[in-house]
Amino acid sequence: MLRLIANTRTNICFRGITRAMLAAAAVAITLMAAPIVQAVPQKGGVANIAMIGEPQTLDPMSSTADLVGTIMQHVYELLYTYDANSNVVPMLAEALPTVSKDGLVYTIALRHGVKFHNDKEMTSEDVVASLERWMQMAPRGKAVAKEVKSVEAKGPYTIVITLNRPYAPLVAHLALSNGFAAIMAKDSIANPLTQFVGTGPYMFKERKPDQYVQLVRFEGYSARKEPASGYGGKREALLDELRFIPVPNANTRVEGMLAGQYQFADVLPVEAYSRLENAPNVKPVLTSPFGFPYMVLNTKQGPLVNVTLRQSVEAGLNNADMMAAAFGDKKFYDTDPNHYAKNTPFYSTAGTENYGKGDAKKAAALAATAKYDGTPIRILTSQQYDFHYRIALVMAENLKAAGYKVDMQVVDWSTLIQRRNDPALWDIYITHSAVLPEPTLTPPQLGDGAPGWWSSPGKDAALAAFNAEANPKKRAALWGDVQRVVFTEVPYIRIGDFNNLTARSTKLDGYVAMPWPFFWNTGLSK
Amino acid sequence: MIRYLASRLAGMVIVMLIVATLVFIITRLAPGDPAAVMLGEQATAADIAKLRGTYGLDQPLPVQFAYWLSELAHGNLGQSIFLQRPVTQALAERAEPTFFLTVFALGIAMLIGIPSGIVAAVWRGKAVDHAFSAFAMLGASIPSFWFGLVLMEIFAVGLGWFPVAGYGDPGVPLSNRLYHLILPSIVLGVVNSALILRFTRASMLDVLGEDHIRTARAKGMSEARVVLHHALRNALIPVITVVGLTFALLIGGAIVTETVFGLPGVGNLVVSAVLRRDYPVIQGALLVIAGLYVLINLSIDLMYLVIDPRVKY
Numbered sequence: 001m002l003r004l005i006a007n008t009r010t011n012i013c014f015r016g017i018t019r020a021m022l023a024a025a026a027v028a029i030t031l032m033a034a035p036i037v038q039a040v041p042q043k044g045g046v047a048n049i050a051m052i053g054e055p056q057t058l059d060p061m062s063s064t065a066d067l068v069g070t071i072m073q074h075v076y077e078l079l080y081t082y083d084a085n086s087n088v089v090p091m092l093a094e095a096l097p098t099v100s101k102d103g104l105v106y107t108i109a110l111r112h113g114v115k116f117h118n119d120k121e122m123t124s125e126d127v128v129a130s131l132e133r134w135m136q137m138a139p140r141g142k143a144v145a146k147e148v149k150s151v152e153a154k155g156p157y158t159i160v161i162t163l164n165r166p167y168a169p170l171v172a173h174l175a176l177s178n179g180f181a182a183i184m185a186k187d188s189i190a191n192p193l194t195q196f197v198g199t200g201p202y203m204f205k206e207r208k209p210d211q212y213v214q215l216v217r218f219e220g221y222s223a224r225k226e227p228a229s230g231y232g233g234k235r236e237a238l239l240d241e242l243r244f245i246p247v248p249n250a251n252t253r254v255e256g257m258l259a260g261q262y263q264f265a266d267v268l269p270v271e272a273y274s275r276l277e278n279a280p281n282v283k284p285v286l287t288s289p290f291g292f293p294y295m296v297l298n299t300k301q302g303p304l305v306n307v308t309l310r311q312s313v314e315a316g317l318n319n320a321d322m323m324a325a326a327f328g329d330k331k332f333y334d335t336d337p338n339h340y341a342k343n344t345p346f347y348s349t350a351g352t353e354n355y356g357k358g359d360a361k362k363a364a365a366l367a368a369t370a371k372y373d374g375t376p377i378r379i380l381t382s383q384q385y386d387f388h389y390r391i392a393l394v395m396a397e398n399l400k401a402a403g404y405k406v407d408m409q410v411v412d413w414s415t416l417i418q419r420r421n422d423p424a425l426w427d428i429y430i431t432h433s434a435v436l437p438e439p440t441l442t443p444p445q446l447g448d449g450a451p452g453w454w455s456s457p458g459k460d461a462a463l464a465a466f467n468a469e470a471n472p473k474k475r476a477a478l479w480g481d482v483q484r485v486v487f488t489e490v491p492y493i494r495i496g497d498f499n500n501l502t503a504r505s506t507k508l509d510g511y512v513a514m515p516w517p518f519f520w521n522t523g524l525s526k
Numbered sequence: 527m528i529r530y531l532a533s534r535l536a537g538m539v540i541v542m543l544i545v546a547t548l549v550f551i552i553t554r555l556a557p558g559d560p561a562a563v564m565l566g567e568q569a570t571a572a573d574i575a576k577l578r579g580t581y582g583l584d585q586p587l588p589v590q591f592a593y594w595l596s597e598l599a600h601g602n603l604g605q606s607i608f609l610q611r612p613v614t615q616a617l618a619e620r621a622e623p624t625f626f627l628t629v630f631a632l633g634i635a636m637l638i639g640i641p642s643g644i645v646a647a648v649w650r651g652k653a654v655d656h657a658f659s660a661f662a663m664l665g666a667s668i669p670s671f672w673f674g675l676v677l678m679e680i681f682a683v684g685l686g687w688f689p690v691a692g693y694g695d696p697g698v699p700l701s702n703r704l705y706h707l708i709l710p711s712i713v714l715g716v717v718n719s720a721l722i723l724r725f726t727r728a729s730m731l732d733v734l735g736e737d738h739i740r741t742a743r744a745k746g747m748s749e750a751r752v753v754l755h756h757a758l759r760n761a762l763i764p765v766i767t768v769v770g771l772t773f774a775l776l777i778g779g780a781i782v783t784e785t786v787f788g789l790p791g792v793g794n795l796v797v798s799a800v801l802r803r804d805y806p807v808i809q810g811a812l813l814v815i816a817g818l819y820v821l822i823n824l825s826i827d828l829m830y831l832v833i834d835p836r837v838k839y
Contacts, residue, residue, distance in 0.1 A: 054798065056564060056608045063564070139569050192610055206696060209609055209619065210790035210798075214696055247691055247788045248798075251675055256690040259683040384801075414558030414803050421562070421571055449570050 045524035046241040047508065049517075050253045050265040054210050054246040059193045061138040064179035070266075070516045071244045073231075074215055075117075076182035076198035079108060079127070080175035084230035084512075086344070086437035088175045091224070091232065092122065092183050092199060094157075096171070103166030103470050104149075110157045114222040116185040117203045124153035129186040131159075137191065140179040143447060144170065166468045168475060172438030177231065177516060201237035201520045213244040228521050230514060238510070238523035254503075257282050263505040263524065266517060270332045276503050283504050285513045289334060289341065289497035293326065293391055293432040296445060296492045300453035301423035303375045310490035311354070312366030313377075313428070316402035318358025322394045323496040326387035335496040339439070339483055345472060346439055348480035351487030356398075363402035376407040380420060380429035384413035388430045391495065395428075420451040434515065435497060439479055440467065445492050446482070454491030534827075538820050545816040546598065546809075550591050553808050559583075560607045560803040581607055583805075594809065603813070604806030608799075613810035616795060623693050624791035627707050627714065627784070628776040634715025635722055636769060642719070643726020643765075647734060648753055658723060665720030674713045674786040681709060691788035710787040714780055718772050725768045729761035736760075762833055770826035774819040 051070070057063050060072040079093040090096060094109040114122040131151050134141035147167040152160050163170070174181050188197035196204040199222070202215035217237040226233040245262070247253045253265040254272040258279050268276070268284075276284040297304045297313065304310050320335045327333040337355030340346040377399060381392035389410065396406045409426070411419065419425045429451070433442045444450035446463065462485045466478040486492065504511050510522045561577035562569065578584045582593070597604060603613035646658040682690040694703040733739065734757050742752045781793035792811060799807035830837040 056802070057610070139565060139573060142570070142573070208696070208790070209616070210794055211693055212696060243696070245692060245788070248794075249671075249691075249786050249788065252678070252691045252786055252788055255675070255678045255683050259686065259690045261682075261690045261692070412558065412801070414560075414563050414801060415556075417562045418557055418559040421574070 042509070042523045042525060043238045045239050046243060047239050047263040047519055047522070047524065048261060049242060049244050049519065050247040050256055050262040051244050052246075052250075052253075052267050053248045055213065055244075057192075058196055058204070058207065058213070060177075060180050060182040061134050061141065062179075062192075064139055066178065066516065069178040069180060070518075071213055071215075072182065072196070072198075073177045073180075073200070073516060073518060074202040074242060074520065075196055075200045075204050076180070076184065077200050078175055078177060078181055079110075079183065080171055081177065081231040082175055082437055083232040084514075086230075088171050089226075089229070089232035091175075092127075097161075099470060103168070103468070104163045106161040106163070106170060107154070108159050108161070110159070111222070111224075112157055114199050115220045116188075116199055117197045117218055117220075118185055118188070119220060120185060120187075122183065122185075122199055123156045124159045125156075126186045127159050127183055128153050129189055130183045131161075131181055133184070133189055133191075134181040138179050138181070140173060140176070140441075141181060144173050166470065168467055168470045169438050169440045172441065176436070176438075176441060178434070201235045202242055205241075210246055212246075215242040215244075216240065228512075230512075231516075231518065235520040237520055239519060242519055257503045257505070260505065263508045264511070264517065264519070265503050268501045268503055270328060270501055273329075273331075273501060276501075281506055283506055285502045285504055285511075286331070286499050287502065287513050287515050288499040289435045290500035290515055291432050291434050292494050292497050293323075293387060293430065294443060294492050294494045295391075295395070295428050295430045296420070296443075296450075296452040297490060298423055298427050298452060299455070299489075299491055302427045303372065303377065304427050306370045307489055308366055308370035309372060311488075312363045312370060312372070312402065313399065313404075314354055314356050314487075314490045314493055315359050315366060316363025316404075317356035317395055317398045317493065317495075319356045319493075319495045321358060321398075322391045323498070325390040325394045326495075327498050331499070332501070333496055333498045339486075339494055340479075341497075345476050346479045348476070348483050350480035351484035354487040354490075356493065358398055358401075360398070360401040360403075363399075367403060372404070374405055376405040378407045378409055378425070378427045380409050380411065380416055380426040382411055382413045382416045382430075384416075385432065387498075388432070392430055395430075423451075423453060432498075439482065443492060452491055454489070456485075456489055458485045458489060459491075534824055538817075538824070541820055542813070542817060546595065546813055547591075549809050549812045549816075550594065553805055554587055554590075556803070558803040560805065563802050564608065594806075598813075603810030606799075606804055606807045608802050608804045609807070613806050616807060617792065617811060617814060620790055620792045620795050623703070623707065623789045624777065624780065624784070624793065626704055627710055627780055627789065627791060628773060630704075630707055630711035631714035631718060631776055631780070632769065632773050634711055635719040635772060638715065638719035639722025640726050640765065643723045644730055644753065644758065646723070646727045647730035648749075650731060655727075658727070662720040662723045665716055665718075665723075668717060669782075670713055670717050671782050671786050673717065674710065674783055677709050677713060678786075691786075693788075693790050706787075706789070710780075710783045710789060714776060714783050718776070721768055721772065722765065726761065726765050729764045730757055733757045733761045759833070763830060766829055766833065767826055770822050770829075774822040777815060777818050777822075 051067055053067060055067040055071055056065060057068060058072060060068060060076050077091050079091060080088050081091045083089045092111055092114060094111050097106040097108045099106055110124060110127060116122060128151050135145035135148060147163050149162040149164050154160050182198060185197040188195040201218055201221045203218045205214040205216045207213045217240055221237060223234045223236060228234050247256060250269045254268055256262040257265045260281055273284055276282050297310050299305055323333045323335050337352035338347060338349055379392050379396060381388050383389045392408060396408055399406050416429060420429050436442050440446055445452045445454050462482040466475060466482050469475045469478055507525045508522060509525050561574045565573050565577060582590060594604065606613055606616050609616050642658045646655040649655050678690055682688045688709050689706050693706050739752060739757055742756050780791065781797050784791040784793040785797060795807065796811045
């Protein structure tokens, strides 16, 4: 999960929320302090990469933590991945799948001659075993498993996935490198994993908790031929070794970059931007958009079960003020009401007229219509993520201005994620998520059973149509219907988008900013 | 003496039992759930319940407590939920940086605190006394994270003399790892020297006012001999007490400094465990720290015998 703001206490990684991957549909736009003009990367050297904390596991399936995915995407690969424009492209698969006319059967041809780190060739048996494990144990895989009837090998280099009903997001799930469908050598599969045998450009060497995770170049790596683009295309391990070092204190990551101890530092405090910009040996890198803070409303129990009251809350909130309080400079956030940016496949303005502008009168009128009886609205938030807390403070004032009584409950993150599972304990909680290229990947409230427990005929109809449609252009239009239902029924409120500040050494050549940073095709200049 | 030792050791067992009970209760009274933290945002209630079952967290608390105690009796502190390894192993891996950091920091604190305390007492009320008192106030007031960042900025980023953070690259020798401890040791040493300085000064002032010191001076003994031989030795008992307590506190309490300097020590381990609700690690670490605390206290009491012949047990 990501952490964005300078907050010395926050940097232990609680992982559940994913970090922004692929910039909204299109572009992980890299706003650099200088244009990306870099020397040709050279082979050799070691990169020290300062991460926000210690990964709680190295099993890429079992956790949706950003840390885990970021590190292990170098070791394990997927059947598919995303290019720089958020298109799904093949990685270990030979090509995009062949889909039957009824949308139920996906036939996936595998690449020949791909070697695992144990020098054995990848075959359909490994892929089937990996996908089965993913569907059994990974939070994301379990969601997909409900839609899957069978996964079978058809010869050594082909697999066939048969669905219970048409499910268009399948390939997007298979391409996401977070809680991911990593392809593992079948004989290394165990629970828990004790060997990390993938096909990636780097091999796992050693982990010393709270010190480093050490990866070294895999000399037998089988690269794709296409030019590199985003996470897709040709990958080459130029650096001899990658060391992912947990540095929980954000200020220490900044100092380490300035001192030249790290070649890359992740998730830096926005207050450090000018120092990084002025340092001769460092380049700040902004990934935009990176994630979005959102608040979940309890639709199961308490006053906000009433949809009119939820609409009142939506009208009364000033999203622009909340984002300003949370992130300061506009360089670090955006307040577009649409869930996906312009020029991206899922851009839609449907329902955005309801995006909160702090209209206290309208909120009060809707509250009166809903016969609000003065029951305090319990806001559950945490200072673990400083921006959550700042958003909550503004929200509380907005609600009070609209005539609500507010009960702010500030707890630590572990407590929050426990309490949010009990509908009796809260009315609104604040969290954040990634900007992911496929809408159904996040937030979990678009699925079933997530805290908030949103369930309605409108939701079911909009999502059923969206998930059943395989045609990308038609899906884009259908997403507008889902977005409209979200703005109308208000199960959650997406406040805006925020960007991520990272930094790289000026000697780190070939680095391409993506939400989950990767270091293949990256080298050190002499 | 033997009876005294036996009674102290028996007392230790009782103290540890009380500590174990309190640690377990306090840990479990805190809200939060390691399974929910571990599985993350996408996990369903069923996933969380299943993982809780895997680690026995679905059992009634008395059952969990009894199981933990029975494991403790066999020397097993349990298995970390997050680290997937025994708590004893996790603690052992982090013992080295914490131990050396504590020793270095305490050494620096003593080197600053004891001579300064003596000087301040001997020249009581003079400029040097006021200067050291001001230093002590400053040392006690400086937040260690801020002081750490300042030293980092000057000596690591600016001058490049020391690494910013971490505990060395893979496979480096011990000397290189210890080099990474210099800045954090200075931070902890300076911050903790204030207390030692104050205690040394106060104790020395008490002793310097006593009759035997006046007698020694009347006999024409040199001031240096009076202070260092007669006064200091008698003033050392409270100083040793505070040094011992500082040592015990540093063993488990260098949390902020370890976090700022990215040191893989016990303090860092405890903080991570608390935030993740990794119950076995929290319980195991606190128990070990409490045990060390009790042992150090016992050692201090025994050292009185060596320093002051008047003390008898």
